[in-house]
Amino acid sequence: MLDEKNLQKPLEEREDIIVVKDLNKWYGKLHVLKDVDVNVKQGEVVVILGPSGSGKSTFIRTINALEEFQKGEIIVDEINLSHDVSNIDAIRKETGMVFQQFNLFPHMTILKNITLAPIWVRKWKREKAEKVAMELLERVGIPEQAHKYPGQLSGGQQQRVAIARALAMQPRIMLFDEPTSALDPEMIKEVLDVMKTLAKSGMTMLVVTHEMNFAREVADRIILFDEGEIIEQGTPEELFDNPKHERTKLFLSQIL
Ligand code: ADP
Ligand code: MG
Secondary structure (H helix, E strand, C coil), rough: CCCHHHHHCCCHHHHHHEEEEEEEEECCCCCEEEEEEEEEEEEEEEEECCCCCCCCCHHHHCCCCCCCCCCEEEEECCCCCCCHHHHHHHHHHHHHEEEECCCCCCCCHHHHHHHHHHHHCCCHHHHHHHHHHHHHHHHCHHHHCCCCCCCCCCHHHHHHHHHHHHHHCCCCEEECCCCCCCCCHHHHHHHHHHHHHHCCCCCEEEEEECCCCHEEEEECCCEEEEECEEEEEEEEEHHHHHHHHHHHHHHHHHHC
């Protein structure tokens, strides 16, 4: 496990918490990730941009061991995913994931949704799990919703529950795959605000999003994917104000 003291150092002096080397993945004949190399520092916030179908979801799902890969190496908090499938459970404990669709269990209360995995996977007592769940609901700003069911909440509230649920497992890394894409515009901000606070708390985050203001404001680094390859990466200033590659310029011209 990486040292918490690591977080007090400037970003460039910190240890890597994620190391991806020469990652290649195919779906049948379709080569979806091509020689991807990414290192992420502890506490770093990385935003992943790219056109639809460029491999963004596949990339972060592979880091969370939701997808297999055929070539290369992935090391998450010193756990090597490449060699041994028995590491999958360990990796899943390290990483929390938030999806576009909130994927809450509809027949369970908000509190049950959040305490389920800590009780079953972490073997916490119910009292402890509920205490932590309530603290997390405070943190995402909806403690009063604890005893309701997902269907009674707005989309923005449900996504905040999904974030709280992921945090309940005390992950060291949070992965977000277009967390605001399914939300009505007026609810996007409340979810992004929770993510911003989380980023400021020192959480390592990989975020696939089309929210360019969020990317500019919160990202330490932006990575642009196209056709399964990393085309360009850099700070928000480098990428938005001074893009080097034609494909980056083209992508930015289409979304900004
Ligand atoms: P993005 O998230 O950037 O939109 P994805 O990672 O979802 O892209 O997809 C990358 C490519 O892989 C696309 O061509 C997509 O159609 C294909 N793909 C994604 N999931 C599967 C799958 N389960 N089986 C086959 N092809 C897939
Ligand atoms: Mg996707």
